[in-house]
Amino acid sequence: MDWSDLRIFLAIAREGTLGAAARKIGQTQPTMGRRLRALETSLGQTLFQRTADGLVLTDEGAAVLRHAERIEDEALALERHVSGAETQLDGLLRLSSSDWFGTVMLSPVIAAFGKRHPKVTVELLTDARLYSLPRREADLVFRIKPFSEPEVISRKLLHIPYALYGKKGSKPPRAGDGSAVRVVTMNAEFADMPDAVWLKRALPNAAIASRSNNRQVQAELCASGDGFAVLPRPLGDRDRRLVALDIGTAPPGRDTYVGYHRDLRRLARLRALLDIVIERLAG
Amino acid sequence: MDWSDLRIFLAIAREGTLGAAARKIGQTQPTMGRRLRALETSLGQTLFQRTADGLVLTDEGAAVLRHAERIEDEALALERHVSGAETQLDGLLRLSSSDWFGTVMLSPVIAAFGKRHPKVTVELLTDARLYSLPRREADLVFRIKPFSEPEVISRKLLHIPYALYGKKGSKPPRAGDGSAVRVVTMNAEFADMPDAVWLKRALPNAAIASRSNNRQVQAELCASGDGFAVLPRPLGDRDRRLVALDIGTAPPGRDTYVGYHRDLRRLARLRALLDIVIERLAG
DNA sequence: CGCTCGTCATACATTTTTGTATGGCGGGAA
DNA sequence: TTCCCGCCATACAAAAATGTATGACGAGCG
CATH class of the missing domain: 3.40.190.10 (Periplasmic binding protein-like II)
Structure with a gap:
């Protein structure tokens, strides 16, 4: 049984003639007749009696109509649900x-x-x-x-800009040196990240106080005085315990x-x- | 939305790949893909994500699946009802x-x-x-x-045989005469029926005691002694008050x-x- | 009774759908 | 790394479905 034939059956049952059903659906009368025949053959039942007044449902046809109407209800519910998905998201x-x-x-x-x-x-x-x-x-x-x-x-x-940060009140270290300076930087796996590379270049003699793959940990350590850290500005600037330091050169940002x-x-x-x-x- | 596309959608959702769904339905993999695309276009939603593991339902697809399953249930109920009509008639x-x-x-x-x-x-x-x-x-x-x-x-x-009947105990009238004989026969509109014509020929001088278009009335009148009557044998023979009479010629039967x-x-x-x-x- | 209109059925032309064949891609095993 | 297999996507050929045009029939009206 072709489910789409049921839709044509419904139109014929409601309109009463093949021509009227065809006009309703936007197809043609012969197609209505052919697909109704196909459905009747598939189900092994005569669904309509052809009379001069059009097509009259047989008892089997009336039973099929009830099922077809429930299928239509469900199909319409499906379509409503799908179109509703455009406005009420979940x-x-x-x-x-x-x-x-x-x-x-x-x-x-x-x-x-x-x-x-x-x-x-x-x-x-x-x-x-x-x-x-x-x-x-x-x-x-x-x-x-x-x-x-x-x-x-x-x-x-x-584009995220980065900056060198220190605990509030700290002084900028001397660029190019880093002696007696401690820094907080990326973990070894990410040691080649542009900001980590920049930090090693800007303060080559600095001691690595700690490493972390977590920027927020780095910010926390920095705010606790563990050492200077390069941080994304949106992160660093929101922490009142930190201050961005200018050492004459700025670390690269990231996209x-x-x-x-x-x-x-x-x-x-x-x-x-x-x-x-x-x-x-x-x- | 083509309702038949829902059936293909169901097969794909259950089988997980276009090829497996095609084998299940008895069509081909490209057809599965095309009709699924047609359904998605019709509904304006993506129903599956294509992954290396096959097709995985999106949330919209899962919602459509629930509706489609209900449609399938109803279609199966329709088919059961129709096939049941072959065994349990009403x-x-x-x-x-x-x-x-x-x-x-x-x-x-x-x-x-x-x-x-x-x-x-x-x-x-x-x-x-x-x-x-x-x-x-x-x-x-x-x-x-x-x-x-x-x-x-x-x-x-x-083929229904007819016979001349009289009240039980009565004697056969003389064929070809009918004097002093009363008969019960068909009404005027059916006077040209073969048995009525036969009776008029067999008993040309008989007086018509009564007419009726109802064979059972004729049988009742005959049994009451109103007159002889030509009756279908199945009717006359079942009445104990009547007797079939032999006058040498028998009235024609009817098909x-x-x-x-x-x-x-x-x-x-x-x-x-x-x-x-x-x-x-x-x- | 004849004519008109509406209905369904049917034959042929056109369009759409489906199948066949092929290629690209990803994953797993050797 | 290479090969094999399973998967989906796509182009072209074949089959199926649909539309157009026409005819037969019945009912209603003048």
């Missing part, structure tokens, strides 16, 4: 970003998004691993490494990219979040 | 026949049919008018006049035909009744 979005970016940059954005779309749950994952968009481990990924995968749609979101899998480009909630992200961070 | 059948034929010949058949198919209601109409099969005034018509309409499927059911509209040839309950009719009457 579901889950998984985001992935670095720790400080998630905390400092994304949290306010997520809060604003939640006020606008309370039924959408946002899950933000900030551990260091790269979440796989093709495997659907994340829906939206924020990172400094540009996306090169062909199935990922991405864009540069914003941040956002990407999502192209199969999700029509996912309404994803697009809605992205709009807010761009509005708040890229603007 | 509904209404309208029969049309002459009065005596309905009473004497059809009543026992209808009773037997009712024992076998208690959910079918049989309506037997025995007035004199010809019920129209094309207008669905009757589903099954029994009559002596053969059917000539092209849309009617008919067959000769049986009875049964017909139904060809659109109803697949109506299970009609075929079931017809089977019993043929078994009981034509055998």
Whole structure:
């Protein structure tokens, strides 16, 4: 049984003639007759008696009509649900970003998004691993490494400036030396990051007081007097215990990219979040 | 939205790949992909994410799945109901026949049919008018006049013998005379019926005691001594108050035909009744 | 009775859908 | 690293579905 034939059956049952049903559906009278015949053959029953007054339902036809009407109700409910998804968003979005970016940059954005779309749950994952968009481990990924995968749609979101920070009240160290200076820097795995490289160059004699892969830890240690640290300005500037220091040369900034899998480009909630992200961070 | 696309969507959701769904349905992988795309375009939503592991439902896809499953349930219920119609018959059948034929010949058949198919209601109409099969005034018509309409499927059911009857104990009248004889015969409109013509020829001088279009009335009058009557043997022979008389010549019998509209040839309950009719009457 | 109109059925032309064949990609095993 | 297999996407050929045009039939009206 071809489910689509049921729709034509419904039109014929309601309109009473093949021609009227055809006009209603936007097809033609012979097609109505052929598909009704196909349905009758498939079900092994005569659904209408052909009379001079048009087609009159047999008892079997009347029973099929009741089922077909319920199918139609369900199909209409499906369509309403789908079209409703454009206005009343719900579901889950998984985001992935670095720790400080998630905390400092994304949290306010997520809060604003939640006020606008309370039924959408946002899950933000900030551990260091790269979440796989093709495997659907994340829906939206924020990172400094540009996306090169062909199935990922991405864009540069914003440029993050970095600065050297010290505990409030501290004096800038002498650029090019670093003797008797302690610093807090990236862990060994990320020792080649541009800001870590810049720090080693600017204060070659500095002692490494501590290392961390977590920018917020670095900021905390710096604020506690453990040593100077290069931090993203949005992170450093929000902490009253820290002060940005000018040693005559500034560390390089970093760009941040956002990407999502192209199969999700029509996912309404994803697009809605992205709009807010761009509005708040890229603007 | 093409309802039949939902069926393909269901197969893909359950099987997880286009190829497996195609094998399940008996179509091909490209067709699966195309029709899924058509459905997604129609609904304006992405229903699956294409991953290396096959197709994974999006949240929208999961919602559509729930609706599609309910549609499938209803479609299966429809099919069960229709196929059940082959074993558990119900509904209404309208029969049309002459009065005596309905009473004497059809009543026992209808009773037997009712024992076998208690959910079918049989309506037997025995007035004199010809019920129209094309207008669905009757589903099954029994009559002596053969059917000539092209849309009617008919067959000769049986040959009914007639006989001259008198009140029990009466003597046969002299053939060819009829003086001082009273007869009960057909009404004027049916005066040209073969048995009425025969009676007038066999007893040309007989006085017409009464006329009726109803064979049972004729039998009753005859049994009451009103006069001799030509009656179908099945009717006359069952009445103990009547006796068949032999006057050296016998009245002509009549054939009875049964017909139904060809659109109803697949109506299970009609075929079931017809089977019993043929078994009981034509055998 | 003849004519008109509306109905469904049917034959042929056109369009759409489906199948076949092929290629690209990713993952797993040797 | 290479090879094999399974997966989906795409182009072209074949099959199926649909539209156009026409005819037969029945009902209603003048």
